[in-house]
Structure formats: structure tokens, C-alpha cells
Amino acid sequence: MTTAQICKIVHDISKRCCDLWRTPSSYVSRPAGMEMTSLFRHRFGPRRIREESVMLRTVNPSTGALPFQSLMVADLGDININLYNLQDSCRLIREAYQKIVATGCIPLTLGGDHTITYPILQAMAKKHGPVGLLHVDAHMDTADKALGEKIYHGTPFRRCVDEGLLDCKRVVQIGIRGSSMTLDPYSYSRNQGFRVVLAEDCWMKSLVPLMGEVRQQMGGRPVYISFDIDGLDPAYAPGTGTPEIAGLTPSQALEIIRGCQSLNVVGCDLVEVSPPYDPSGNTALLAANLLFEMLCALPKVTVI
Numbered sequence: 001m002t003t004a005q006i007c008k009i010v011h012d013i014s015k016r017c018c019d020l021w022r023t024p025s026s027y028v029s030r031p032a033g034m035e036m037t038s039l040f041r042h043r044f045g046p047r048r049i050r051e052e053s054v055m056l057r058t059v060n061p062s063t064g065a066l067p068f069q070s071l072m073v074a075d076l077g078d079i080n081i082n083l084y085n086l087q088d089s090c091r092l093i094r095e096a097y098q099k100i101v102a103t104g105c106i107p108l109t110l111g112g113d114h115t116i117t118y119p120i121l122q123a124m125a126k127k128h129g130p131v132g133l134l135h136v137d138a139h140m141d142t143a144d145k146a147l148g149e150k151i152y153h154g155t156p157f158r159r160c161v162d163e164g165l166l167d168c169k170r171v172v173q174i175g176i177r178g179s180s181m182t183l184d185p186y187s188y189s190r191n192q193g194f195r196v197v198l199a200e201d202c203w204m205k206s207l208v209p210l211m212g213e214v215r216q217q218m219g220g221r222p223v224y225i226s227f228d229i230d231g232l233d234p235a236y237a238p239g240t241g242t243p244e245i246a247g248l249t250p251s252q253a254l255e256i257i258r259g260c261q262s263l264n265v266v267g268c269d270l271v272e273v274s275p276p277y278d279p280s281g282n283t284a285l286l287a288a289n290l291l292f293e294m295l296c297a298l299p300k301v302t303v304i
Helices: 009-016 045-055 086-102 114-128 156-162 184-191 208-218 250-258 282-296
Strands: 028-032 073-078 106-110 131-136 166-176 195-198 222-228 264-271
Touching: 045 106, 045 282, 086 106, 086 114, 106 114, 106 282, 114 131, 114 156, 114 222, 114 264, 131 156, 131 208, 131 250, 156 166, 166 184, 166 208, 184 195, 208 250, 222 250, 222 282, 250 282, 264 282
Parallel strands: 028 073, 028 106, 106 264, 131 166, 131 222, 166 195, 222 264
Antiparallel strands: none
16 A cells, blocks of 8 residues: 555544544535545545645644644545536535534535535535535636536536625635636626625735634635645646646735634635645645634634
8 A cells, every 4th residue: 555545644543533424513524525526636635735734733822722632633535426427416415514514523625626615505505595605716616617617616606606605795805816808707696795806906915904804704604715736837737737837826825814813714625735736745845734724713722
């Protein structure tokens, strides 16, 4: 068995956990590996993030968060999908997440491309109702369709709006930039009431003040965090399928995630890591650290 096959998130922490499917308390899980297209580039993202996660420890000295002392954490492995049927893959993911969130778990998901967020939010809305969304990305992901198809990694949040899964007055998109075939995704997001923060509005500044405004906007109601690694500048995260220049920095990403610490976060994902485009592994290492920061920002995590 190879190192990649046996690698688990953060020092094989699943060994310390009981059967999550039967526990009545709230736990954190990390389902992974749900790529929704046939593109090779994202297929091994979850595996490489797992590999790089062995460099992480259990305490966050910068924030004082003690996630592993506060929560029971497990890697639930990969969710099976139907490689030949996108609609059925969405069904399989939705049904799996309905079971996960029904136990009280807060899932942190490793992608895979951004399509996965759509069925995840279907499951979230079934339990919590329409949720707020903090979306970090270079792209709006609110297109209506591509080549006649209405479900792909550029449409998840439009489909979520169509189904009433989002509380549109509590949706914030950060890091948006790059060229586009049409302005429709931009106008659509704004017409729905989303707050759109362009990347150039973030250049050369701290995002701590912005996150103060985001916390006020989100209030105490459920919030989901969706982080596309291409929200970061490709100088820091080249391992992704659709890079765009002049993006966010890792320190700004930390400010965003740490700024969520007091929010009612009910789930998170980090998507679009593509190991073939970054043989160094730095993109996956960055992703692993951002997921650790998300874990530290969850409700009920002890902070000293």
C-alpha cells in the first residue's frame, strides 16, 4: 500500500473516533474526493491534500484554537459517485450529506470541482433552511448553462438560487476577477442581492475590516463557506484548472477564514485543487492549511 493510499487527514485522527453514523453529539467530518466532471485535473486533489496535511499539528498558536481538544474529528473518506451520470452523482452526494448532517456533524469537504457544492447545499438547506454563503473564488459560478448543460462547476450557485437554498441577502462573494464571455453572471449575482467583492477591491489591504462587515451581515444564522483555491493568486496556488491573475494572497485568505470564527458555520468546502498543475505540492499544502483554519473557526472550538 502506498503512502497516498494510507494517508489520512492530520495524523490519522480517525483512529481516535467512534462510529460517526451512530453518535448523537456534534462532530466534524471531512468527506473528500468528490469530483463531478471527467476532468483528470481535479481527480487527485483530495488525496494530495491528505498527503500534505501530515505537516499540520493540532493547535493553532495564532488564534489559540484547540479544535482537536474541543471536537471529535474524523476523515470519512471518499463519497462514491457515478462517473457516467452527473445527475446521479449529485443525488449520491446529496443523500450522503443528508445522513452526515443529520448526525450533527459539520462537514468540511475536499474537492473535486465546484459542482459538488450544489448537492451539498441541497442537504444543508433540508436541515437548516436557506443558508448564508461566504464564497471565495475568482469566478462568480452563477452562469446559467454551458453547451446546453445547466449543471457544471460554473453554475452551482445559480442552481442553488433556483431552488431557494440560499439566503440571498447573506451571500458574499470575494476575490472575483478575470475575463468573462458575458456580464450576465455579474449582473445576476448583484440582482439577487449578493455582495460582490472584486479582487481589485482587496489589493494591497487587510481584509479584517471587510470581515467585520461580513459578520454583521451574516448574523447568528447558519452560514456555509465555499472556498475555491483559484480565489488565490496563481503565484501562490498554481495547481488549479482555471487560474486568474492578480488574486488574493494567503494572508488575506487567513483573514477571511479567521474572520468567520464567531459565525454559525454549518459546513465548509475547499475545491478545485489540481495536483498535476503543481508538482511541488505547494497548492495542496496551502489547501490543507486553509482547511485546518476552517476547522479552527467552527462553533464550539475552544480558544485560549
